[in-house]
Amino acid sequence: MSNPVETVEKIAPNATSAVYKSMSLNLGPQHPATHGTLRFKLEVNGEVIAKCDPEIGFLHTGFEKLGEYRNYNQFVVISDRANYLSPLANNIGFAMACEELMDVKVPPRGQYVRVIMAELARIADHIISVGLQGMDLGAFSTMLWTFIEREKLYDIFEAVTGARLTTSWTRIGGIFRDVPKDFPDLVRGFIEKFPAVLEEIEYMLSRNRIFMDRTIGVGALSREHAIQYGVSGPVLRACGVAYDVRKSRPYLCYNDFDFKIPVRFEGDVYARYLVRLAEMKESIKIVKQALEKLPEGPVSALDHKVTLPSKDMVYQDMESLIHHFKIIMPGHGVIPPKGEVYSCTETSNGELGYYIVSDGTGIPYRIRIRPPSFYQLQTFPLQTEGKMLSDAVAVLSSLNVIAGELDR
Amino acid sequence: MAGGHGHDSHGHAETATATPPIPEGAFLAPGNTEMTWVEKLYLPEIMKGLGNTFTHLFHKTFTVDYDGTQRDDPRKFHIPREGYRGEHYLKKDEAGHVKCVACFMCAAACPAECIHIEAEAVPADWQDRERYPKRFEIDLLRCIYCGMCEEACPVDAIALSTTYNVVADQREAKVYNREKLLHRGEELGISLTKHHYRPDGIPGHVPEKKAGGH
Ligand code: SF4
Ligand code: SF4
Numbered sequence: 001m002s003n004p005v006e007t008v009e010k011i012a013p014n015a016t017s018a019v020y021k022s023m024s025l026n027l028g029p030q031h032p033a034t035h036g037t038l039r040f041k042l043e044v045n046g047e048v049i050a051k052c053d054p055e056i057g058f059l060h061t062g063f064e065k066l067g068e069y070r071n072y073n074q075f076v077v078i079s080d081r082a083n084y085l086s087p088l089a090n091n092i093g094f095a096m097a098c099e100e101l102m103d104v105k106v107p108p109r110g111q112y113v114r115v116i117m118a119e120l121a122r123i124a125d126h127i128i129s130v131g132l133q134g135m136d137l138g139a140f141s142t143m144l145w146t147f148i149e150r151e152k153l154y155d156i157f158e159a160v161t162g163a164r165l166t167t168s169w170t171r172i173g174g175i176f177r178d179v180p181k182d183f184p185d186l187v188r189g190f191i192e193k194f195p196a197v198l199e200e201i202e203y204m205l206s207r208n209r210i211f212m213d214r215t216i217g218v219g220a221l222s223r224e225h226a227i228q229y230g231v232s233g234p235v236l237r238a239c240g241v242a243y244d245v246r247k248s249r250p251y252l253c254y255n256d257f258d259f260k261i262p263v264r265f266e267g268d269v270y271a272r273y274l275v276r277l278a279e280m281k282e283s284i285k286i287v288k289q290a291l292e293k294l295p296e297g298p299v300s301a302l303d304h305k306v307t308l309p310s311k312d313m314v315y316q317d318m319e320s321l322i323h324h325f326k327i328i329m330p331g332h333g334v335i336p337p338k339g340e341v342y343s344c345t346e347t348s349n350g351e352l353g354y355y356i357v358s359d360g361t362g363i364p365y366r367i368r369i370r371p372p373s374f375y376q377l378q379t380f381p382l383q384t385e386g387k388m389l390s391d392a393v394a395v396l397s398s399l400n401v402i403a404g405e406l407d408r
Numbered sequence: 409m410a411g412g413h414g415h416d417s418h419g420h421a422e423t424a425t426a427t428p429p430i431p432e433g434a435f436l437a438p439g440n441t442e443m444t445w446v447e448k449l450y451l452p453e454i455m456k457g458l459g460n461t462f463t464h465l466f467h468k469t470f471t472v473d474y475d476g477t478q479r480d481d482p483r484k485f486h487i488p489r490e491g492y493r494g495e496h497y498l499k500k501d502e503a504g505h506v507k508c509v510a511c512f513m514c515a516a517a518c519p520a521e522c523i524h525i526e527a528e529a530v531p532a533d534w535q536d537r538e539r540y541p542k543r544f545e546i547d548l549l550r551c552i553y554c555g556m557c558e559e560a561c562p563v564d565a566i567a568l569s570t571t572y573n574v575v576a577d578q579r580e581a582k583v584y585n586r587e588k589l590l591h592r593g594e595e596l597g598i599s600l601t602k603h604h605y606r607p608d609g610i611p612g613h614v615p616e617k618k619a620g621g622h
Contacts, residue, residue: 074519077554141461148470162493162568168554176559180491204457209443209450216441242434262437265428270441278437314562321562328517328560 029058033136033393036403047389052381060407067367072098072334077168083405087167088121089347095170097343097354102336104306110174110299111253116290119283124153125348126276129400134205136397137214142204156186172334173307174300184291191284215270219383219395230375233350238264238271245346257289269398306334333362371405493555494572497593499565507565510539517560522550544586
């Protein structure tokens, strides 16, 4: 396509009045395409975006500040709410940061179960993201079908964690309870049927001319810019950078599994869509392998200075009761050594980091979240300025920006 | 100003055909950005899509016909599994007294700070302990149903049931006091059960059948 600005000037050569040149337009905060409360101050020339200024803060919740008033285990409930599309991955990321700070090792079963759930959370996030990408371009039915898949996943989450969305699943040193007996069957039941659903989505979207016309070459981000802006996740991998925290800084037991990182080189919206589809297939592979190897044993560390002893022991054994009291009582609790840690995990949107400063008390001195969406959103003006207004919507849904995570 | 950014760089749509080397441990996500002429015609694709959508008319309905009344029918009401974290209840001991010993552990563990307890010395005829809660209130409007109170209780006195449709027409109705919480346990027939929050997984723990919800 030729330069859209030139096109507009060709069509309407006289439309150069100041009013015309400087029309400002709000995209959001209550626009359905923002999928959250986000606002973009746009300066438009006709249909061409001359300037784009993203404004965040509409969903400010003070998560980081709240972290300074909750003890380490209690912060898990806040990490749920930061990313409402994949809370489980956030739970795991936070627990891992604390474990690194305290040098606690999670037993193998705990790690495997965490990997399975993290991958399911990735699928739940990607499938919704792909569905919404279709919806924003007019493919409404695909979105409804992807929501069915997420409901099925939420049924699994409900069985495992006891809640559908606010999972609050992990505790420092492990998980608050073991998975139910039929967990492998539940997960298998899902991942066996899921590839067919993916195929259907591909059938509906991948070769659809409207979808292709509106995504190919739209929002193309160069490899250099992606790296400069700190972009991660599918958006970065669609630019040809094979950066995945699961590979570059292997955590949990990801080294045990055979999987690869999908990349594309176009860097546009269509490439992100393809990368997400391929990533879901890789996640299925990981889950299958993890289910095969799922070891027996405890899911939480047995160091009862960090994890709660089992209830039966608490009722019978004095020492366990003391451990139990000490972990919960304010002023005692799980106390990490003085120090700081940065730990990151690969969530569905990219690198989610937690930076924790401990002053040696039971309450964190500071918790800083590195939300992947924030870095993605920074590239939004880069991708949309000088482009058509309707492309902004396609770009935004491909970035999968989570407002809760942005504003913290 | 940023309009120029997209053009001065590599790794762009045009250069993709030259296939840059795939980094180690990665693979090219399958997909083709070129349209065949049939796809360019657009109509065959739209018919394909419509045809597929049409077959969905005959798929089983996934949603629940919720009307809020038929709570035992899974087609009308989502029935959560055991271990769901819903509204609380308080348990009783064999003597029929509230099991809680007013130790404040649940209040300390609660991240939402929604449990309010006032302790009092027990009546003279209760032999087994010293304190019991004179006032025990959970503000369910603040509660986030995390289950940490159940996890924290050292005597298995408080638990979460599978009741999830938490609605009321007045704020006050959602602040549950001791009587209401005890009554809920009776109502659900689970006020005497042992409800282990952490089923198996930790050595020394004998898995037990968990309390039934409703
Ligand atoms: S479920 Fe969580 S928020 Fe609700 S009362 Fe218990 S500890 Fe507090
Ligand atoms: S419910 Fe349990 S934790 Fe809470 S005060 Fe009573 S005995 Fe203590």
